[in-house]
Amino acid sequence: MSSSDSSSTAYKALPNVPGRDSDSDYDNDDPRSLSYQHGAGLNTNPTRPHFMGAALAGEAGSSRPSFDSGHQTYPSFGDNNSSVYALNPQDVHGTPESEFRDGSQYFGYRDDSFDASRDVPMHPVGSPQYLEEKRAVYAPPRRRSRVKMILFGVLGGVAALIIIVVLAVYFGVVKKNNDKTTTGDSVSNPTGTSSAGGGGSSGTLVVTGGGGSTVTTDNGTTFTYQNSFGGYWYWDPNDPFNNGARAQSWSPALNETFHWGVDKIRGVNIGGWLVTEPFSIPSLYEKYPQAVDEWTLSEAMANDTGSGGLSQLNEHYETFITEEDFAQIAGAGLNFVRIPLPYWAIETRGDEPYNAKVPWTYFLKAIRWARKYGLRINLDLHALPGSQNEWNHSGRMNDVNFLNGPMGIANAQRSLDYIRIIAEFISQDEYTDVVVMFGITNEPEESIFGLDNLQRYYLQAYNNVRLASGTGTGNGPMISYHDGFLPVNQWAGFMPGADRIALDDHPYICFAGQSAAPMSSYNNTPCVAWGSNMNTSMSAFGLTAAGEWSNAVTDCGKWLNGVGEGARYDGSYPGSTAVGTCDTWTDWPAWDDDMKSAIKQFALASMDALQNWFFWTWKIGNSTVTGKVESPAWSYQLGLQNGWMPTDPREAVGMCGNSAPWQPPLAPSATGGSGAGQIPASVSASLPWPPTTISNGGPGTALPTYTPTGTVPTLTAETFSSATGTAKINAGNGWANSQDTAGLMVAIATCSYLDPWVGPGVVPPSPLCSSSARKREAHTEPAPMPVITSPPLR
Incomplete structure (x- = not known):
């Protein structure tokens, strides 16, 4: 894809490089190792990896970990280390996913080489069965005279012209947002020369286009839309809420129904954009060596007024992800984006140094770009007040103050408001x-605050979202719950009858025990480690998706474990023993075809095993020190540009062998059907809110809490005007349900409070409240500052 302004932004597209389309060591002081977790030893001064946390189990296949070596609550093992994927060469697919609907462009092509009507099993991967069938069905054409052929050609050209005109009218005028019936893949591939704000050579406003069309962006620059999958963009400034765009022919257009559990989620995270992380955006943190998370980065930037202060983050938002990224994502065969959003997109309080409210303005751009290219969004609330997991991507690392410690309830109340x-x-x-889709909380660390309180919080969050959706089932977003790093089977039966809830699992193998085995040895690992878990959870819980996964099989990558932490693989992580050099895994310009092919096989196997997924992440920024990406296994875009990611993710279907992926449909409640929203009263009664006891805090009645008397900060929308500028277009008032009238949770004037980030070791104020008590200032009990861990001596 080309862009006329690619040289004017700080984040330049990476150059295209030609390429092709054992045993682990365990350390008894290593909180990610099996021997450690089974009691072989406790590190008295452990250093946690602040990007992912420590592993639940030290073997390939464990989910993204969350064990803090300083705590004595040990999660159970089992499900995520399962190695049954029902690999059976006699098994066949059942009901095919809806993407295999016959389409006018693809003539019933099936990427799984399976014919459901005849129960024909899959051929080996790569076998062109669909071509064999097509040859058998279609007889050779009869000879026609030259005159007839010319006549037919002319008539065909006229017919094609008529079809193009009709389709342009249809998509530009007729097909509006209220069309909610799935029509399958029989779609057109309209072309155009420009988008909103610019007309074609005749001055006519062009509002849609397919592969090869020219797109005009907000600032007037243009690029060519590359989409070989029948996708088309749609943008009409006179109708900015038209949902006619389609990412690919096999993905429902936005104004069609996405069938959960039938249509596949093939998505990618937009990580490092609105919530920064050192490993995703090393250039921001390399400028400020004291910064280890967005809190300290924001403070360092604010003090650096000569460089623009905190507005440097605005420049990052503006350049790191652009409209063209969304176009490329659709062109890569992906139909979803998961976008991490921090709580400070809504507001900040006290001395919280974040770039308040600005991320929201860029999330609104993301909505507009996703709408334009037919992509659906999973909004992921990635960072909560007080930190839900103590890692740098929560905004501030070191302590968990959410559902934990003296401010645990108050921070949870505030989170529920957001x-x-x-x-x-x-x-x-x-x-x-x-x-x-709405992922209400990213990676809460259940091992710290317990499953009971996490489920109480989840139920209350469910009630808040469904209240906002208004009366009736099927309204509002699918609600996604992270599994808290517990085995997914422990969530079976949670909230029975709930209206459209999904389980979010983050399976990573790179944070388990490190191995010197070559990349090619991991070809089948995802199939064995994850496939059975997904099948089981789809039946026992409902929709289950991998909200994050990557191609990484080692923890190599600059600051992947946190600033100054190093890597276990090369022994630079505290307490680890070197297995090999990380250059093998990070020096991607030196990768040969065999290495790229092995990574691609791993990616395809992961996609097939997980079935519904979001890769982490779309883009990793270049290091200013080396001038290149230092964590290549985590960048989908880099893999596309250099040949280790598939250009068509449908290649993954069947990669795990002639297995039996989960068969739809989901339970009716999981799709908004009959019975949805009817949660038994006994379930609600068993999970009351607020919690009666808080870990590291004590009885809830002895802890500071908020009261709903504040003014709610309603989120604003973009401003749209018609092309003529004569009429302002209604973009909503930010509040879907006018019956939702409760106030914002705020401090009680006569009560005392600690700093929201104080940490779990502080005693609550006593007495909490009195008629004459003065509200305690937030700085009375300051929170400890996060610090960089000194790298170990080699």
């Missing part, structure tokens, strides 16, 4: 077809 505010916005008719 969930409610976001839900009210995205449940509006203008946005509900684009932001279709």
Whole structure:
């Protein structure tokens, strides 16, 4: 894909490089190792990896870990280390996914080489069975005279011209947002020369285009839309909420129904953009060596007024991800984006140094770009007040102050408010077809605050989202719950009858025990480690998706474990023993075809095993020190440009062998059907809110809490005007349900409070409240500052 302004942004596209389309060591002081977790030893001064945390189990296949070596609560093992994927050469697929609907462009092509009507099993991967069938069905054409052929050609050209005109009218005028019936893959591939704000050579406003069309961006620059999958963009400034765009022929257009459990989620995260992380955006953190998370980065930037202060983050938002990225994502055969959003996109309080509210303005751009290219959004609330997991991607590392410690309830109350505010916005008719999934909390560390309190919080969050959606089932987003790093089978039966809930698992193998085995040895690992878990959970819980996964099989990568932490693989991580050099895994310009092919095989196997997934992440920024990406296994874009990611993710179907992926449909409640929303009263009664006891805090009645008397900060929408500028277009008022009238959770004037980030070791104020008590200032008990861990001596 070319761009006329690619040289004007700080984040330049990476150059295309030609390429092709054992045993682990365990350390008894290593909180990610099996021997450690089974009691072989406890590190008295452990250093946690602040990107992912420590592993639940030290073997390939464990989910993204969350064990803090300083705590004595040990999660159970089992499900995520299962190695049964029902690999059976006699098994066949059952009901095919909806993407295999016959289409006018693909003539019933099936990428799984399976004919459901005849129960024909899959051929070996790569076997062109569909060509064999096509040859058998279609007889050779009869000879026609030259005159007849010319006549037919002319008539065909006229017919094609008529079809193009009709389709342009249809998509530009007729097919509006209220068309909610799936029509399958029989779609056109319209072409155009420009988008909103620019007309074609005749001055006519062109509002849609397919592969090869020219797109005009907000700032007037243009690029060529590359999409070979029948996808088309749609943008009409006179109708900015038209949902006619389609990412690919096999993915429902935005104004069509996405059938959960039938249509496959093939997505990618937009990580490092609105929530920064050192490993995703090393250039931001390399400038400020004292920065280890976005809190300290924001403080360092704010103090650096000569460089623009905190507005440097605005420049990052503006250049790291652009409209062209969304176009490339659709052109890569992907149909979803998962976008991490921090709570400070809504507001900050006290001395919280974040770039308040600005991320929201860029999330609104993301909604517009996703709508334009037919992509659906999973909004992921990635960072919560007080930190839900103590790692740098939560905004501030070191301590968990969410559902833990003396401010545990108050921070959870505040988080629930932010969930409610976001839900009210995205449940509006203008946005509900684009932001279709809401991940309410990213990676809460269940091992710290316990499953019971996490489920109480999840139920309350569910109530907040469904209240925002208004009355009736099927309204508002699918609600996605992270599994808290527990085996997915422990969530079976949670909230029976709930209206459209999904389970979010983050399976990574790179943070388990490190191995010197070559990349080619991991070809089948995802199939064995993850496939059975997904099948089981889809039946026992409901929709289950991998919200994050990557191609990494080692923990090599600059600051992957946190600033100054090093890597286990090369022995630079505290307490680790070197297995080999990380250059093998990070020096991607030196990778040969065999290495690229092995990574691609791993990616395809992961996609097939997980079935519904979001790769982490779309883009990793270049290091200013080396001038290149230092964590290549985590960048989908880099893999596409250099040949180790598939250009068509449908290649993955059947990669795990002639296995039996989960068969639809989901339970009716999981899809908004009959019985949805009817949660038994006994379930609600067993999970009351707020919690009666908080880990590292004590009885809930002895802890500071907030009261709903504040003014709710409603999220604002973009401003749209018609092309003539004569009429302002209604973009919603930010609040879907006018009956939702409760105030914002705020401090009680006569009560005392600690700093929200104080840490779990502080005693609550006593007495909490009195008629004459003065509200304690937030700085009375300051939170400890996060620090860089000194690298170990080699």
